Amino acid sequence: MKRDFRFYIKLFISCFELSAFTFGGGYVMISLMRKKFVEKLGWLNEEEMLDFTVIAQSSPGAIAINTTLLLGFRLAGIPGAIITVFATVLPPFLIIYALSFGYSALQYNAVFQGVMRGMQAGVAAVITDVVIGMAKSVLKNRAKAVISLVLMIGAFAAVSLFSVNPMLVIAFAAVSGLLLFRDESGEKEDRK
Amino acid sequence: MIFLQLFWSFFQIGLFSIGGGYAALPLIKEQIVELNQWLTQAEYNDIITISQMTPGPISINAATFVGTKIGGALGAVIATVGFVMPSVIIISILYAVYKRYRKLSALGSVLAGLRPAVVGLIASAGVAMVISSFFKDGTVAFRTDNMDFFAIIVFAACFYTIWKHKVNPILVISAAGVAGGVFYSVF
Numbered sequence: 001m002k003r004d005f006r007f008y009i010k011l012f013i014s015c016f017e018l019s020a021f022t023f024g025g026g027y028v029m030i031s032l033m034r035k036k037f038v039e040k041l042g043w044l045n046e047e048e049m050l051d052f053t054v055i056a057q058s059s060p061g062a063i064a065i066n067t068t069l070l071l072g073f074r075l076a077g078i079p080g081a082i083i084t085v086f087a088t089v090l091p092p093f094l095i096i097y098a099l100s101f102g103y104s105a106l107q108y109n110a111v112f113q114g115v116m117r118g119m120q121a122g123v124a125a126v127i128t129d130v131v132i133g134m135a136k137s138v139l140k141n142r143a144k145a146v147i148s149l150v151l152m153i154g155a156f157a158a159v160s161l162f163s164v165n166p167m168l169v170i171a172f173a174a175v176s177g178l179l180l181f182r183d184e185s186g187e188k189e190d191r192k
Numbered sequence: 193m194i195f196l197q198l199f200w201s202f203f204q205i206g207l208f209s210i211g212g213g214y215a216a217l218p219l220i221k222e223q224i225v226e227l228n229q230w231l232t233q234a235e236y237n238d239i240i241t242i243s244q245m246t247p248g249p250i251s252i253n254a255a256t257f258v259g260t261k262i263g264g265a266l267g268a269v270i271a272t273v274g275f276v277m278p279s280v281i282i283i284s285i286l287y288a289v290y291k292r293y294r295k296l297s298a299l300g301s302v303l304a305g306l307r308p309a310v311v312g313l314i315a316s317a318g319v320a321m322v323i324s325s326f327f328k329d330g331t332v333a334f335r336t337d338n339m340d341f342f343a344i345i346v347f348a349a350c351f352y353t354i355w356k357h358k359v360n361p362i363l364v365i366s367a368a369g370v371a372g373g374v375f376y377s378v379f
Contacts, residue, residue, distance in 0.1 A: 021362050022247045027317040035361050050307040051294070055286050057310065060210045061279030062249030069283040085280065089272060092248020096256040097268055099242060106245075111377045116245055118372015121325045121343040122365035125350035127318035129361075134311045148308040155312025160320070166313055167210060170306065177305015178298065 003076055008083055011075065014041075015068055015087035023116075023123050026056070026063025029088075031130035033067060039133075043075055046137040058170050064088060147180050195263055195270050201228060202255050202274035209251060216251045230258050251275050322347070342375050 014036055022029040030053050037044045044052075052074075056066035065088060072084030099106065106112050135152060139145045151173055158164040201223045209216035217240070225236050243253040252272060259271030293299045324330050325343045346368050353359045 017362055020247055021365055024244075024321055025317060026249065027314045028321075030314065031318075032361055039358075040360075047307070050310055051290065051303055053310045053314070054303065054306040055283070055290060057313070058210070059279070059282050059286060060208060061206050061276070061282070062209075062216075062251055064249050065252070065276055065279045066283050069279060070287055073284070073287045081280070081284070085276060089248075089252060089276060092246065092252045093256050093268065093272055095246050095248070096242070096253045097260055097265070099246065100257050100260045111373045112245075114376025115369040115373035117325070117340070117343060117376055118346055119365050119369040120321065121346040121372070122350045122361075122368030124318065124321040124325045125347050125354060125368075126361045126365065127314070127321060128351055129354045131311065131315045131318050132355075134314065138308045138311055144304065151305060152308040152312045152315075155309040156315045156319075157312075159313055160316040169309055169313065173305045173309030174302045175305070177302045181301040181304040182297075 008076070008079070011072075011080065012083050012087045015071075015084045016091060019064065019068075019088040020091035021123075022064055023119060026067065028123055028127060029064035030056075030067055031127045033071065034130055034134070035126070037071065044071070046134070048074065050134065050138070054170070057166065144181065147176075151176060195267065197228065198259055198262060198267055198271045199274035202251075202259075202271045203277055205251055205255075206275040207278040220251065220254050224254065224258055230262055342372075342379075346371055 018029060018032045018036060021032060030049070034046075034049050038046055038049050052067055052070040053063075055070060056063045059066050065085060068084040068088040069081050072081030074080075076083070138148050138152065141148070155169045155173060158169050159166055205216060205219050205223055209219050221236060224231050225233055231239070239254055239257045240250070242257070243250040246253065252275065255271040255275045256268045259268035261267075263270065290299075294303070323332060325347060326340055327333065328338050328340055331338075350364045350368055353364055354361055
């Protein structure tokens with residue numbers, strides 16, 4: 001892709017839009033980002049998106065901010081990262097800045113609450129769709145499919161049912177990968 | 193110097209909140225309510241509630257809110273920059289490492305193990321959201337008075353359009369919001 005003025009504008013608008021619709025935490029941002037940058041624009045591949053999620057989740061700070069920084073670096077280096085982080089911070093910043101002058105009225109407004117409930121159902125549908133897409137891509141490699149499936153279900157159960165700290169799950173999965181996928185990756189020419 | 197203190201407080205929150213979202217809450221509370229007494233407990237509760245209704249990371253919301261209250265627009269900018277700064281520094285380093293070594297066999301194996309686990313983590317966030325959308329009191333209790341049938345219909349319609357027709361998700365979420373605004377304020 002050409003990194004001209006139009007590319008930077010598109011990058012900014014995409015991240016701004018995504019951030020403005022990130023209700024309910026960093027994983028929603030990742031879901032929307034995957035739909036936009038992997039499926040629609042094809043600027044990233046599925047594997048990179050998952051790697052960015054891993055790095056973003058295991059680093060300090062907000063997941064949405066970390067992911068958007070990685071996206072910026074990957075697509076256009078330092079200028080890219082500046083654009084994406086700025087575009088991601090701006091929507092919540094503007095909304096809270098405006099709300100800090102009179103938020104209590106909105107909190108009890110029936111229409112506002114209805115809009116929020118409706119959007120929540122929509123967001124839940126998006127994240128469901130993304131999880132199915134991601135699971136398919138992770139299980140595509142038949143040789144690794146069984147272990148991958150176990151890791152996936154295990155991670156889900158640990159966090160959802162047993163409230164295990166996600167950082168522990170990440171650490172466990174990293175060690176499992178190191179032990180079980182030893183000869184799976186790493187092309188020869190990169191080893192020297 | 194109040195601006196320096198704002199920056200430093202949110203820099204620390206950014207640096208020590210690992211695991212995102214709700215992991216940052218105790219840190220924010222300690223810095224904002226207990227240490228510096230910039231917000232009362234009631235105001236702190238309000239900002240958490242607002243954060244759940246508005247887009248964006250909870251810490252960015254808190255930084256903007258506290259910054260505005262303490263130092264106006266400039267305060268909001270400084271607090272937000274303070275929170276984002278540790279991410280910028282750490283992610284630049286990690287991205288450089290990733291770019292250089294991702295093809296290396298050890299890191300490749302680690303990433304191969306992490307990818308499915310991350311899908312599981314995202315799935316658990318998704319399920320939590322589906323539950324809080326379908327059940328009015330947020331617990332999985334299948335009683336007709338507790339189930340939000342409108343939300344279930346909206347969910348199914350949204351899922352179908354995204355899955356089958358690849359409609360832009362932001363459009364779909366907006367449409368769901370309009371439908372919710374009309375339905376819930378009438379019924």
